[in-house]
Amino acid sequence: MRFGFPGQVRIFLAGGVVLSSLLIALAIPARAGVSMIYPEPGTSVGDSRHLVLKLGNTELTSVVVAVNGVASDPLPVGTVEYRRAFRDFLILQPLWDKGKNHLTVDTFVGDKKQESFTADIYYAPKGETLDVPKEFRPAVMHRPEADELCVPCHNMKPSMKQVIDVPDKDNACYSCHKRMANQKYVHGPVGTYSCAYCHVLQGTPLYATPKRDTKLCYGCHQEKEKELKGYKFLHGPVAAGMCEICHDSHGSDYPAQLRMPINKLCLSCHEQIATSIHVTTLGGGESHPLADRTDPSDRGKGRELSCVSCHDAHGGKARYYFVTGNDNKMELCQMCHKK
Numbered sequence: 295m296r297f298g299f300p301g302q303v304r305i306f307l308a309g310g311v312v313l314s315s316l317l318i319a320l321a322i323p324a325r326a327g328v329s330m331i332y333p334e335p336g337t338s339v340g341d342s343r344h345l346v347l348k349l350g351n352t353e354l355t356s357v358v359v360a361v362n363g364v365a366s367d368p369l370p371v372g373t374v375e376y377r378r379a380f381r382d383f384l385i386l387q388p389l390w391d392k393g394k395n396h397l398t399v400d401t402f403v404g405d406k407k408q409e410s411f412t413a414d415i416y417y418a419p420k421g422e423t424l425d426v427p428k429e430f431r432p433a434v435m436h437r438p439e440a441d442e443l444c445v446p447c448h449n450m451k452p453s454m455k456q457v458i459d460v461p462d463k464d465n466a467c468y469s470c471h472k473r474m475a476n477q478k479y480v481h482g483p484v485g486t487y488s489c490a491y492c493h494v495l496q497g498t499p500l501y502a503t504p505k506r507d508t509k510l511c512y513g514c515h516q517e518k519e520k521e522l523k524g525y526k527f528l529h530g531p532v533a534a535g536m537c538e539i540c541h542d543s544h545g546s547d548y549p550a551q552l553r554m555p556i557n558k559l560c561l562s563c564h565e566q567i568a569t570s571i572h573v574t575t576l577g578g579g580e581s582h583p584l585a586d587r588t589d590p591s592d593r594g595k596g597r598e599l600s601c602v603s604c605h606d607a608h609g610g611k612a613r614y615y616f617v618t619g620n621d622n623k624m625e626l627c628q629m630c631h632k633k
């Protein structure tokens with residue numbers, strides 16, 4: 295199945311909404327037809343996180359959603375529990391195909407088909423180079439008219455305190471963005487849903503990030519700023535202040551929230567290293583290994599050999615940013631090849 299319901303269906307009381315008011319609202323049947331709140335039809339996304347639909351009819355019993363012809367099982371949206379929790383909203387985690395996606399939503403009362411809704415969405419995964427055709431503008435969730443629809447059940451105008459001082463479930467961003475922390479390496483402030491340290495709570499567009507790169511990162515990583523200021527040589531992208539080119543602000547599957555595995559990241563700018571002799575020529579004319587071995591040095595702590603076994607990714611006291619902190623190549627060799 296390509297879709298999952300968001301967690302279990304249970305009564306949701308965020309933002310001070312009490313059950314009785316939810317029930318009163320429920321008593322008024324809405325009949326408008328399916329609308330796609332996020333992503334809007336004809337937009338592009340860089341992530342495959344959520345699909346938010348408003349069904350516009352509280353008498354429907356099931357919905358079938360299909361992406362590029364692959365259909366979900368009938369999703370039972372007609373139960374009392376479902377209606378109480380989600381009313382006529384359907385929130386799914388889609389698995390978009392790369393490129394253009396044709397979405398179809400069929401709604402049913404019993405066996406009787408009610409409405410068919412279709413839309414095209416373009417999926418260009420973040421970090422991959424895939425040109426989005428011009429007709430697909432980027433999807434935006436937090437438009438005033440969309441946010442307003444969520445107010446009955448979610449806190450859409452949180453104070454700084456409700457976001458920063460609340461680390462988990464009661465956090466105003468958590469209720470919708472909990473999946474943000476479903477990554478192997480989660481950045482500290484994302485793990486505590488302190489989104490508002492980087493995203494401002496006012497302004498248009500909402501939740502913008504006016505500070506970027508060093509201006510953003512050094513706000514909390516003063517120790518790193520001091521360390522880097524002490525370096526004699528700064529690595530090109532670091533000297534240019536581009537922290538985000540290597541680190542994802544939220545998290546990733548790689549240590550230090552790197553956007554790619556280390557060697558792939560380094561080679562994305564230093565392609566020639568992959569095809570030339572590096573470090574030294576071994577017997578047979580091969581290059582010294584740069585991966586697929588264990589780093590035998592004390593510093594390596596059993597990690598896989600990689601570019602950062604020898605080079606500091608940020609810069610250093612020596613040319614080529616040797617991790618030994620000096621220019622002596624022999625000393626670098628001896629770090630791993632002790633006689």
Ligand code: HEC
Pocket residue numbers: 299300301302304305306331332344346378379380381382383385440441443444445446447448469470471472473
């Ligand atoms: C009738 C109440 C209701 C309304 C209105 C509503 N939601 Fe929700 N939403 C819920 C409930 C209940 C949950 C589940 C909360 C939980 O599991 O803690 C939820 C969870 C979510 C999640 C998290 C899903 C996941 O597990 O990743 C997202 C995203 C979401 N809602 C988006 C929206 C958006 C966007 C709107 C407005 C367009 C909206 N919701 C309007 C009730 C509602």
Ligand code: HEC
Pocket residue numbers: 332343344346433434435436437444448449450452457466467468469470471489490493500501502
């Ligand atoms: C009602 C649910 C809901 C709540 C509450 C919510 N968001 Fe979102 N937000 C979404 C959805 C859905 C998206 C689309 C991307 C996704 O699914 O992750 C989104 C996208 C965003 C984006 C990308 C720009 C955009 O508008 O598409 C930012 C930034 C963001 N949210 C920040 C926040 C912050 C910060 C908070 C807490 C103050 C918050 N959101 C609370 C549902 C919500």
Ligand code: HEC
Pocket residue numbers: 341467471474481483484487488489490491492493503506510543544
């Ligand atoms: C350390 C700073 C920082 C923190 C903390 C942070 N963000 Fe972001 N976020 C950014 C920056 C910078 C961008 C824009 C860069 C980009 O698009 O990759 C961004 C972009 C986004 C986007 C749009 C791009 C995408 O990845 O979908 C969403 C959604 C988002 N943030 C949600 C959140 C939520 C929700 C939280 C809290 C759980 C959060 N952010 C915490 C810095 C941060």
Ligand code: HEC
Pocket residue numbers: 481482483491492507510511512513514515537538541542543549550551
């Ligand atoms: C709101 C404060 C805050 C901001 C802004 C911030 N960080 Fe962090 N960062 C933290 C916290 C807290 C941790 C987790 C504690 C730790 O491991 O040091 C962390 C951890 C990290 C780590 C992992 C450290 C490790 O030892 O694995 C990296 C890498 C990192 N941040 C990079 C960045 C980059 C790059 C930026 C700018 C895009 C940034 N941070 C912005 C607070 C912040």
Ligand code: HEC
Pocket residue numbers: 507508511512515518529531532535536537538539540541549550552556602607608
């Ligand atoms: C060329 C890619 C690249 C750039 C640019 C970069 N980093 Fe890193 N950073 C790395 C790598 C790789 C690691 C992991 C090093 C390791 O595992 O030995 C790392 C680790 C870190 C860590 C955690 C471990 C440590 O060394 O303290 C922090 C914090 C950090 N970077 C912050 C930053 C900040 C702030 C910037 C911008 C000034 C930045 N980085 C720019 C590649 C980069």
Ligand code: HEC
Pocket residue numbers: 529530531539540556559560561562563564601602605606607613614615
């Ligand atoms: C975003 C592009 C980019 C990424 C990613 C990148 N570098 Fe660089 N690197 C540069 C630039 C630009 C320079 C400066 C070039 C110059 O001075 O000739 C540089 C310089 C270097 C130098 C010094 C070269 C010299 O001749 O003095 C080393 C060593 C190096 N990088 C290693 C790495 C390692 C290791 C990684 C991965 C952790 C990495 N680079 C990732 C762009 C990048």
Ligand code: HEC
Pocket residue numbers: 557560561564567572573582583584599600601602603604605614623626
């Ligand atoms: C075993 C240690 C070691 C590893 C692993 C290593 N390097 Fe190097 N690297 C060196 C040494 C030694 C030099 C200095 C070369 C010289 O003096 O001729 C160097 C020089 C460089 C330079 C500058 C000179 C040039 O050839 O352009 C770059 C860029 C560089 N390395 C990138 C990388 C990247 C990218 C990786 C990972 C794919 C990597 N290195 C892995 C030891 C290493």
Ligand code: HEC
Pocket residue numbers: 573574576582583587588589590591599603604623624626627628629630631
């Ligand atoms: C970060 C650790 C590290 C550094 C620094 C390093 N090497 Fe290696 N070297 C290795 C590993 C791991 C192997 C593969 C050993 C194996 O396959 O069993 C290797 C293999 C070799 C071999 C092949 C023969 C053997 O011992 O297996 C030679 C020759 C060699 N290195 C020379 C050098 C020279 C010269 C330098 C300094 C310019 C250097 N190495 C720096 C880790 C390192």
